[in-house]
Amino acid sequence: MGMFSRMTDIVQANINAMLDKAEDPEKVIRLIIQEMEETLVEIRSEAAKFLAEQKHLDRQLQRVNKEVTGWQEKAQLAIDKDKETLARAALAEKQRYAQQAESLQQQHDTISESLAQLQGDTGRLNEKLAEAKAKQKAMVTRQHSASVRLKVKAVEHSDKINHAMARFDQYEQRIDQLEAQVDAYEFTGSATQPHSLDAQFRALEENDAIERELNAMKKNKAA
Known part of the structure; x- marks a missing residue:
């Protein structure tokens, strides 16, 4: 039992x-x-x-x-x-x-x-x-x-994950810097090109004025 x-x-x-x-x-x-x-x-x-x-x-x-x-x-x-x-x-x-x-x-x-x-x-x-x-x-x-x-x-x-995320942030910052440099070149290039043309035309005009004044002085001397 x-x-x-x-x-x-x-x-x-x-x-x-x-x-x-x-x-x-x-x-x-x-x-x-x-x-x-x-x-x-x-x-x-x-x-x-x-x-x-x-x-x-x-x-x-x-x-x-x-x-x-x-x-x-x-x-x-x-x-x-x-x-x-x-x-x-x-x-x-x-x-x-x-x-x-x-x-x-x-x-x-x-x-x-x-x-x-x-x-x-x-x-x-x-x-x-x-x-x-x-x-x-x-x-x-x-x-x-x-x-x-x-x-x-x-x-x-995990520290590995944190480290990897930090590396990603660094890579992202470097890409941002590269993109910023490209943008800067485009910005300065587009700004200086018109400025350079104006300077060239002004130089031509200044040369013409100088030539005219020089010719006038030559005529006065000949007279």
């Missing part, structure tokens, strides 16, 4: 409370599942023994009840033949077999009750096992999710 007590403890156990108190919930839930599965194996073995014994008792009861009926018929036959002593002996045999039948029936009832209890507890144990496996699956999923998130956070706070 130790197995029944052990199984009752498992069925009545609060899995959540056990996990809350555990230092390593994953290990605890694995051990709980292992314990339940091992208990179920023992239950099947025990149930097989009970069923075999129940069939054996059925055969014995059938035989003993047949003897009870047979001795009852013999006692009746003896009475019909006015054989009271023989009838008394037949009834004594009937009583002996009836007592055997009562004892066998009590054993049969005990085994039937045990099988009924076993079946009920097995159903509850299977429910607990399903609950434990669901919790184990949820824990594995949560652990995987937490591990992935931890990796992401580690990457986000």
Whole structure:
């Protein structure tokens, strides 16, 4: 009966409370599942023994009840033949077999009750096992999710990432400087070209004025 007590403890156990108190919930839930599965194996073995014994008792009861009926018929036959002593002996045999039948029936009832209890507890144990496996699956999923998130956070706070981002900023600044130089050349080129043309035309005009003044001075001297 130790197995029944052990199984009752498992069925009545609060899995959540056990996990809350555990230092390593994953290990605890694995051990709980292992314990339940091992208990179920023992239950099947025990149930097989009970069923075999129940069939054996059925055969014995059938035989003993047949003897009870047979001795009852013999006692009746003896009475019909006015054989009271023989009838008394037949009834004594009937009583002996009836007592055997009562004892066998009590054993049969005990085994039937045990099988009924076993079946009920097995159903509850299977429910607990399903609950434990669901919790184990949820824990594995949560652990995987937490591990992935931890990796992401580690990457986000990695010095390599910060260094790479700083390098990107430097490259971007260098590109900005190059683009600024190109823009400056375009700006000064477009501004100096018209200015240079004006200067050339003014130089031509100044040269013409000088030539005219020089010619005038030559004419005055010749006169």
